[in-house]
Amino acid sequence: MDQEKSTIQPADLRGILNYVPRFLGQTFVVSIDGSIIDHANLPNILLDIAVLRSLQINVVIVHGIGTQLKNLSEQRSIPISNADGSGVTDEATLDLAIRASSRVSHQILEGLTQSGLKCAITNSIRAKPKGIIKGEDFHRSGTVELIDASFLQHLIDKSIIPIIQPIGFDRNGHTLRINSDALAIDVAIALKATKVLFLAETSGLSVDGNLKRQLPVEELQSILQKEEATAIDPLLLEKANQALRGAMADISRIHLLDGRIHDGLISEVFSNEGVGTLIYGNEYARIRKARKDEVAPLYHLMRSAIEKEELAQKDMNSIESGIDTFYVYEVDGNLIGCVAIVEYPEKPDTIEISSLHVHPLYQRQGIGVKLVNFACHAGAESGTKTALALSTQSFEFFKSVCGFAVADTEALPASRLAAYQESGRQSKILSKSLTS
Ligand SMILES: CC(C)(COP(=O)(O)OP(=O)(O)OC[C@H]1O[C@@H](n2cnc3c(N)ncnc32)[C@H](O)[C@@H]1OP(=O)(O)O)[C@@H](O)C(=O)NCCC(=O)NCCS
Numbered sequence: 001m002d003q004e005k006s007t008i009q010p011a012d013l014r015g016i017l018n019y020v021p022r023f024l025g026q027t028f029v030v031s032i033d034g035s036i037i038d039h040a041n042l043p044n045i046l047l048d049i050a051v052l053r054s055l056q057i058n059v060v061i062v063h064g065i066g067t068q069l070k071n072l073s074e075q076r077s078i079p080i081s082n083a084d085g086s087g088v089t090d091e092a093t094l095d096l097a098i099r100a101s102s103r104v105s106h107q108i109l110e111g112l113t114q115s116g117l118k119c120a121i122t123n124s125i126r127a128k129p130k131g132i133i134k135g136e137d138f139h140r141s142g143t144v145e146l147i148d149a150s151f152l153q154h155l156i157d158k159s160i161i162p163i164i165q166p167i168g169f170d171r172n173g174h175t176l177r178i179n180s181d182a183l184a185i186d187v188a189i190a191l192k193a194t195k196v197l198f199l200a201e202t203s204g205l206s207v208d209g210n211l212k213r214q215l216p217v218e219e220l221q222s223i224l225q226k227e228e229a230t231a232i233d234p235l236l237l238e239k240a241n242q243a244l245r246g247a248m249a250d251i252s253r254i255h256l257l258d259g260r261i262h263d264g265l266i267s268e269v270f271s272n273e274g275v276g277t278l279i280y281g282n283e284y285a286r287i288r289k290a291r292k293d294e295v296a297p298l299y300h301l302m303r304s305a306i307e308k309e310e311l312a313q314k315d316m317n318s319i320e321s322g323i324d325t326f327y328v329y330e331v332d333g334n335l336i337g338c339v340a341i342v343e344y345p346e347k348p349d350t351i352e353i354s355s356l357h358v359h360p361l362y363q364r365q366g367i368g369v370k371l372v373n374f375a376c377h378a379g380a381e382s383g384t385k386t387a388l389a390l391s392t393q394s395f396e397f398f399k400s401v402c403g404f405a406v407a408d409t410e411a412l413p414a415s416r417l418a419a420y421q422e423s424g425r426q427s428k429i430l431s432k433s434l435t436s
Contacts, residue, residue: 012270015270015271016266016270019269019270020055023055023057023194023269024055025056025057026057026194027060027156027188027193027194028052028058028059028060028193028196028269029060029061029187029188029191029193029195030049030059030060030197030265031063031184031196031199032045032062032063032064032259033064033066033067033180033200033201033259034063034064034104035064035067035201036200036201037067038067039201039260041259041261041262042107042259043114044262045199047115048266049117050116051266052265058156059161060162060191061161061162061163062164062180062184063104063165063166063180064084064104064166065100065104066083066084066085068103068104069083069093069097070083072096073096078092079092080092081093081139082141084179084180084238085180086182087138088141089138089141089177090140091139091140094175094176097166098175101165101166101167104165105121105163112163118158118159119161120160121163121165122148122151122152122162122163124147124148124152124164125148125167125168125169125178125183125187126145126146126147126148126169126170127143127144127145127170127176128176129141130143140177141176142168142170142176142177142178144178144182144186145168145170149190152191153191156191164187168183179238181198181239181242182245184242185242185243185245185246185251189246189250189251192250192365193251194251194252195251195252195254195269196246196255197255197257198256198257199257199264199265200239200256200257200258200259201258201260202233204257204258204275204276205239205240205279206233207231207232208231213274213276213278214277215280216279216280217244217247217248217281217282218282220240220243221244221248223240224240224241224244236256243256243279247279247280251281253279253280254278255268255269255274255276255278257277258275261275283370283373284370287327287329287370287374288328288330289324289326289328290323290326290327290328294326295316296316298323298328299319301335301338301357301359302314302338302355305357308393309392309393312354312423312425322340325342325343325354326339326340327339327341327375329367329370331362335359336358336359336367337357337359337362337371339355339374339375340353340354341354341378342354344413344415346413347414348384349383349384349386350388350411350413351384351386351388352389353388354389354390356368356371356372358371368401369402372389372402373402376432380435384434385433385434385435386431386432386434387404387431388407388412388416388429388430389404389430389431389432390425390429390430391427391428391430392425392427395428395430398430399430402432404432405430406428406429406430406431407431411429412429
């Protein structure tokens with residue numbers, strides 16, 4: 001790396017270390033516009049990707065080809081029907097798109113190889129023709145029909161970075177051109193990625209001319225819902241719409257940043273301020289207070305864990321009397337997780353996270369952590385200093401995954417200590433400070 005141009009100081013590494021446990025094992029989709037591929041900063045971006053990999057963050061690269069397609073069209077004097085894959089793709093344009101894609105993918109392959117990273121160009125995208133819209137035939141333009149997520153995950157698990165071209169194949173193996181912004185979001189949804197980073201020739205998303213550093217998804221939605229979304233630069237409208245689609249589909253963070261800035265990618269990922277625009281969803285959107293008529297579904301959800309003594313004994317009556325403490329995690333109208341936040345009048349600075357359960361079919365998808373984080377967040381918001389959890393079989397989950405520490409009985413409020421001793425369950429007591 002060019003030392004003189006680097007804006008990251010050695011002291012920043014300490015800051016970066018704070019993010020390491022948070023991002024460990026997560027998947028980021030980096031979407032690089034065609035305009036950035038030909039920019040002098042591309043080698044630095046690929047080096048930044050090597051840094052992400054060294055921190056055990058999984059990376060998938062999706063690239064665009066708009067600039068290369070326009071250049072090829074000029075060089076060969078072949079007119080193109082559309083450059084970014086959102087319009088009509090005629091046969092001549094498709095042919096140039098395939099050539100442009102091969103060249104761009106090769107450039108990325110070359111750069112990653114120079115950083116010692118393994119990577120692979122895949123045929124993991126099944127596409128379907130856009131078809132005829134309002135009487136117009138889009139010919140060889142397509143949209144994603146299916147993503148072979150297990151194939152991509154297999155590569156990721158082997159430390160291979162998938163490089164995804166804005167090209168897909170239909171059921172019969174015929175080639176279709178796909179818009180890379182939409183593709184990046186589709187790939188991220190299929191892989192349950194936590195971040196999408198769009199690298200383009202823009203400093204971020206401006207609303208009515210004012211650059212936004214952070215934009216909650218609800219705000220973006222209301223801007224885009226207006227009949228004429230004039231508040232946003234028309235050149236960024238497609239990205240903004242795709243970002244909204246991604247945030248609504250549970251990708252918690254979508255970034256739009258200038259791919260020409262040295263260290264931009266690293267600065268965006270590892271600092272609170274960032275260098276572009278962060279569009280963020282409400283990560284607790286699926287969690288809500290339990291309703292009074294949900295005693296029976298809650299009991300059925302928890303029953304198997306109660307029988308296995310993973311959860312303390314409780315019946316419908318005890319759930320009913322504590323229903324106001326329960327929160328549920330809902331997917332498509334079904335309760336698939338729950339947690340209770342119990343307060344103690346004699347120790348108002350402490351809450352207990354209790355009755356945590358995730359339906360076995362939905363476990364290991366981050367829902368348990370989300371419920372615990374939600375409870376901690378709610379506790380901190382109401383001024384609570386400490387969260388407690390008592391567990392017989394999931395103490396490692398609280399300790400290693402949720403950042404709790406083992407505590408002793410002194411941490412328990414008096415009434416809870418009495419119940420603890422009476423139960424004889426010998427649960428481990430875990431505690432987490434909510435003030436740091
Ligand atoms: C504990 C529980 C809530 C976790 O829910 P989840 O949605 O699967 O958790 P997440 O997906 O957020 O986190 C999964 C991580 O936690 C780890 N984990 C889950 N249960 C664990 C346990 N009992 N011990 C150690 N680690 C555990 C997983 O190995 C996984 O780690 P990985 O990401 O490194 O692979 C769920 O397993 C459950 O409902 N268990 C039965 C009820 C129970 O024990 N509740 C706690 C009562 S105090």
